[in-house]
Amino acid sequence: MSYISLTFALFLVCLLLVYVLTPDRYKWVTLLVFSLIFYACSGLDKLLFLLGTSAVVYGVSRRLEAVWQEFDRVCAERQPDAEEKKALKETYRRRSRHALWLALAVCLGIMCWCKFGAPALGLVSRLTGRSWTVNIIVPLGMSYYTFSAVGYLLDIHWRKVKAERSYPKLLLCMIYFPHVVEGPISRYNKILPQFDGLTAPSYERLCMGAQLMLWGYFKKMVIADRLSIFVNNVLGNIEANQGLIFVITMLFGAFWVYADFSGCMDIVTGISDIIGVKLDRNFNHPFFSRSAPEFWRRWHITLGTWFKDYVYVPVTTSSWMRKLRRWAGKNIGPWAGKAVMTAAPLSAVWLLTGIWHGTGWNFIIWGAYWGVLIIASTLLEDRINAWSERLHIRRDGKAWALFQTLRTFFLYVAGLLLILPKDLKSAVTAIKQTFSTFDPWIFWDYSLYGHGLDQRDMCVAVLSILLLLIVDGMQERMNVRQAIARRNIVLRWTIYFAGIFAVLIFGIYGPGYDPQDFVYMQF
């Protein structure tokens, strides 16, 4: 069930009606039932996959909890000294680790099979000369709930959080319909306590949530779905295009992906706000970032913090990494220790980020591209500071800030050239075609209108991108949602109606037109 469908609108109205009528202490049951219905709409076989995974996660989380409870009990009984306690802790950590590995193997195994099964079988078929095909079921939102579940289990293993005692509540956490399709990748310890304090939505909560949803629908239906027509048209016929059209396509592609993903996040966050469950923020106006690391702290934030907490920190604090860092620092020099500590974990993170986005070589190269940029910017930071001082560059001026912001945006757009075309070969062709000619006349010879968007659509696209940038820019300085909510009723509803009519008039929908799937749904 797409978030952009009449069926979903009906589903939401039914949910809210039942939700309001349900006593507060059972509201989470209503959410669970409706989330199961929502998920079952994607296929009962997929629901079974998720139920199986949730049973494993629940069982193992309880086992991990039991191991550490026993450790506490033994410590209380024996009153061990520091050395003894350390040895005891190691014994129990090993026990906990055994259960953890089992769960990680199941969760990550299913995810890897769903993501890499088809390309792996394709490779085996090519190598053996025999056809190996199998119908792979990909559960809805698989990588999002898998990542959340893995983080939850690791947190229990590290004793950062307690395991949930109720299976239905844990299941609700995994299947909660606003975050199951494309995130945010929630921390269960932040979501679970909220299920115990659910209340009926107030008028203010309803308005604030609906306001955010409306902005999300505007981004998705007016901007993203419009730009996707142009981008898919050009990239679907790379050989026939050349020159600046690819620059425009990549610029449109950047706003398409941003409007699509952040639009979906606004829709689901708005729904969840109405329900009364606060979801983690996934975007913080990334196009205003001044460096590559900052960009990735503001784009798909929950994926970035997941990789930081569960890959970057464990790799950097692992014993082998510690040994490698000390060896490099002692035998080569202090800078080598720093370089090892920067490069090794960041390489792991970016390789995994690349693979998470897709299995083709272009995604691996894209991951390496960002990895190199971020490692270089971290390692060269001191040197860049020294150079700019020597060149008397005013780093606190507005011009420098603008230069940095545009540079970061350009780096993002250049990276898209690797992943928006369907594979590496197409990406290389697109790069070649971009530089094959210089044709600025496309801006006035009307040829831009031959790619699925006519003059009116192009105007709507450009103006709505400008509006998106203006609103994002305002949000950098103030809380726009609160500011609108504080205005008098006439102005406030004028803005809301303008938004509703903008979506109805300029949105891409209607008979014979399927709304585009959300880009990040495929992950």
Next chain:
Amino acid sequence: MEKKILDILADVNDELLTYTGNNMVDDSIVNSFELISIISELEDTFDIEIDAGEVTEENFGNKDRIIALIKRMTGE
């Protein structure tokens, strides 16, 4: 010991010495790379091993929490 810890923190960012909040990463006083630099410096200076599970807000939220953690780990 406290002085050594404060020196390590000051080397990364002076603001850490005056910061009074409870989450220096979320409050953008240090980024994750600087946090890891602090951890490795502390490990080398006090000959201790800090595991991923110990990298929490409770242990690394501010300078006082870091000092308390190191005291606990070194048994002081």
